[in-house]
Amino acid sequence: MEIAITTAGYDLDAMVDTRFGRAPRFLIYYSKTGAFTVKENTQNLNAAQGAGIQTAMHLANAKVDAVITGNCGPKAFAVLDAAKIKVYTCAGCSLAHALELLKKGELKPAEKANVEGHWA
Amino acid sequence: MKIAIASGKGGTGKTTISCALALAMPGEVTLLDCDVEEPNAHFFIQPVIERMEKTCSLVPEVDADKCTGCGECGRVCQFSAIISLGKKAMVFNELCHSCGACARICPTGAVSETAKKNGMLTIGRKGRIRFVSGRLDVGQAMSPPVIRETLKYAAKDGLTIVDCPPGTSCPYVTAVKGCDAALLVTEPTPFGLHDLKLAVATIRELDIPFGVAVNRTNGEKNLISEYCETEGIPLLLQIPEDRRVAEAYSRGQVLNKVMPELHDALVSIPENLQQLIEGRPLQEGPVVLI
Ligand code: SF4
Numbered sequence: 333m334e335i336a337i338t339t340a341g342y343d344l345d346a347m348v349d350t351r352f353g354r355a356p357r358f359l360i361y362y363s364k365t366g367a368f369t370v371k372e373n374t375q376n377l378n379a380a381q382g383a384g385i386q387t388a389m390h391l392a393n394a395k396v397d398a399v400i401t402g403n404c405g406p407k408a409f410a411v412l413d414a415a416k417i418k419v420y421t422c423a424g425c426s427l428a429h430a431l432e433l434l435k436k437g438e439l440k441p442a443e444k445a446n447v448e449g450h451w452a
Numbered sequence: 453m454k455i456a457i458a459s460g461k462g463g464t465g466k467t468t469i470s471c472a473l474a475l476a477m478p479g480e481v482t483l484l485d486c487d488v489e490e491p492n493a494h495f496f497i498q499p500v501i502e503r504m505e506k507t508c509s510l511v512p513e514v515d516a517d518k519c520t521g522c523g524e525c526g527r528v529c530q531f532s533a534i535i536s537l538g539k540k541a542m543v544f545n546e547l548c549h550s551c552g553a554c555a556r557i558c559p560t561g562a563v564s565e566t567a568k569k570n571g572m573l574t575i576g577r578k579g580r581i582r583f584v585s586g587r588l589d590v591g592q593a594m595s596p597p598v599i600r601e602t603l604k605y606a607a608k609d610g611l612t613i614v615d616c617p618p619g620t621s622c623p624y625v626t627a628v629k630g631c632d633a634a635l636l637v638t639e640p641t642p643f644g645l646h647d648l649k650l651a652v653a654t655i656r657e658l659d660i661p662f663g664v665a666v667n668r669t670n671g672e673k674n675l676i677s678e679y680c681e682t683e684g685i686p687l688l689l690q691i692p693e694d695r696r697v698a699e700a701y702s703r704g705q706v707l708n709k710v711m712p713e714l715h716d717a718l719v720s721i722p723e724n725l726q727q728l729i730e731g732r733p734l735q736e737g738p739v740v741l742i
């Protein structure tokens with residue numbers, strides 16, 4: 333399974349970033365091997381609008397299976413859902429800890445967006 | 453002539469001045485309330501409402517049977533308002549700018565543009581004032597389409613006064629761009645000056661002749677008058693700080709009632725702006741009233 337986690341850092345000790353569309357980057361973790369790569373999200377950091385949608389699009393194209401992030405708005409969620417990417421939310425912990433929680437089945441996939449879009 | 457009453461900063465008195473101008477004019481005048489996110493000129497004009505009209509904007513609708521999921525629509529859209537993930541394209545209406553590009557590029561003709569209601573126009577009259585007010589629907593994010601619909605009611609010839617939305621972004625640009633000249637309303641505070649500078653920079657880019665009105669002054673010389681002098685911007689109106697104005701405003705009364713002494717200054721604004729449009733120097737010098 334490939335898991336994308338929002339973060340401002342570069343390794344598993346970094347914290348999960350609460351933002352999705354405007355997260356600085358993603359760490360993509362390959363659960364089979366324990367390896368990971370870092371994917372920048374800079375083009376969306378400064379997008380006027382639609383950052384969540386674009387980010388979700390990129391993750392769909394990268395064919396990840398799941399996302400761990402702090403908050404996910406309705407439009408990004410709709411895209412991730414359509415791409416059959418599971419969304420797990422968690423806050424205030426390191427990437428390693430979040431992955432640990434996921435492994436233990438303590439993170440539940442979100443069934444809908446957990447925050448409102450900016451337009452709401 | 454269409455005159456935009458605009459300002460970078462909110463709450464400077466655009467509506468107060470728009471209504472006062474409309475009421476001061478001796479002849480037929482059209483007043484358009486283009487502050488569509490919070491129209492309020494009707495409180496002061498109290499027009500007899502003749503009819504309401506819906507405004508719509510075109511948003512794409514995808515025919516699932518025709519969509520192959522090629523993704524072209526998402527690539528052409530500059531606003532992330534439509535995307536395809538290898539199957540039926542998804543549309544996010546609230547991000548759509550109604551440019552029509554997705555419908556044009558779709559190779560299978562799966563995208564059609566459909567009209568979606570986004571606001572209402574209220575059309576009425578009060579004496580010599582033809583009154584039209586635009587209102588954006590709750591939940592809608594794009595005000596320019598409603599502003600454009602409101603502007604369509606500008607008088608063919610004769611004077612139209614456009615009460616513009618605040619700020620210097622798309623709504624302001626949309627409203628001001630449709631006008632021949634503008635009056636930028638501000639107040640003599642550091643915030644007022646800062647936002648006036650933004651409004652001036654934008655309007656110079658649009659190449660529309662403009663003058664400035666200062667509201668709530670405590671003296672003829674102030675932050676704004678100094679700025680206008682250095683920049684060579686005509687200062688067309690100064691309204692003194694006066695408790696009577698605030699009291700009248702809170703009761704929905706108009707400026708003209710409490711400050712009849714402003715009448716001549718108000719009437720001269722369209723004339724002065726007309727001279728600016730024609731590139732003639734202001735003959736009598738700008739009217740400054742204290
Ligand atoms: S361009 Fe047309 S066919 Fe291609 S994904 Fe978009 S709607 Fe579907």
Ligand code: SF4
Binds near residue numbers: 528531
């Ligand atoms: S009409 Fe323009 S802005 Fe709207 S979805 Fe299509 S391409 Fe995007």
